[in-house]
Amino acid sequence: MTSDTERLMKVRARQKKRKPEFNRCDSHKKKKLSPSWRRPRGLHNKLRRQISAKGKLVRVGYRSPKAVRGYHPCGMKEVLVKNAGDLLGAEGCAVRIAGTVGMKKRDEIEAMAREMNLKVLNPTSGGD
Template identity: 40%
Template sequence: MVINEELLAARKKVAEKRPKFIRQESWRYDRLAENWRKPKGKDNKMRKQKSGMPAIVKVGYRGPRAARGLHPSGYTDNVVHNVAELARLDPKKDAARLGHTVGKRKRTEIIAKANELGIKVLNAGLLAPKKEQEKEKENKE
């Protein structure tokens, strides 16, 4: 289920027009990866934005403000470290992401409480309850 589809569509539309930012002279030297590094040289042509040079990262390429921080599912991403932090989330627009320092025991508690509250957990992994197993339990009862 995807929510905020219009915001995600607007973000995608802006992203399609955004150029692929590459490191200066990465096309020239094999040892330089294409991942972005800011050009800093005194006479650097890319920094001076001379024509024929690749585009540099600027604030104008940023996505729509309303769509920032949204997960591809459309929910807002919130890091959660304990069960109490789930209480401040709205199940209609917020999703929980478990912090990487949370251990397995507390993870299972958080996931169980999130399912109870109807909150989506983005990185539940193998600890997520299987829907088929839940249905079988209900059928047995």
Template identity: 35%
Template sequence: MKESLELRKKIKARKPKFRMQNSGRLARLDDKWRKPKGIDSKLRLRYARRKTVTPGYGSPKDVKYLNRNGFKEIIVNNVNDLENVDKNCVAIIASTVGKLKKLKIIEVALSKDIKISNIKDPKKYSEKVKKQFEKVKKEKVKKSEDKKVKKKEDKKDKESIEDKLSDDEKKKQEKKEVDRLLTKKF
């Protein structure tokens, strides 16, 4: 296995970047590979042009689709996907997974001794995310308390304003409120 991995490394080191014909000339053509199919295509006929895709550039069969450490990579979207990961595999947490679900996946993976390749230190990451969640929770509680205090203050201010108003001003204010309700469209 190690020999095959080293062989693959050598093969990939000398492998050129296969590009579509005329991709350097025309902006609309991508840098990805497509087989030339033109009748008079010099690249298809192999007239001293760039290298084309051939079996010699492929990886050895026993290390095909494995990462550089020799493990098969499996994308994990939820906790149930971790059942497919065994000792010859490594989990990759999908980029679409949120923090809370990622945290649960990491905890289960650590308990089952499953390696996660796209997180350097899962323990540190989980601690960091937990701290963030606690911080957000504290801020929410503080906001709600501030809101309650503000409501009470507003209520007190209204009451104090009403006490200061004279009878004539109170009647005017009530009349304005009634007029506003009557002219309101439903």
């Protein structure tokens, strides 16, 4: 990792500490509303009108530096893998195995990743 990338990772970590949690308006009041962000569009909506006690709106200023976007905190690019063939394009990256992959194929992917000296972010617990 270069010194510039290392510096930007520290900047990103500092920004993430200060970044508020962006939850959907009134999601804590109603069970049917998931907390995933939706832009408030109502005419009288306090969040849309930016009343300070109601939370923050998602803005471009909260974004992390472009050079380190998509990096895992360990400093490696994160790649989602669905089959063993996807590992060939993941040189020097941290690998995350997709949740829809079954146990048989997962073991195959993990074995191949071990051979290629790749870091698996979500290995099987207690396997092997």
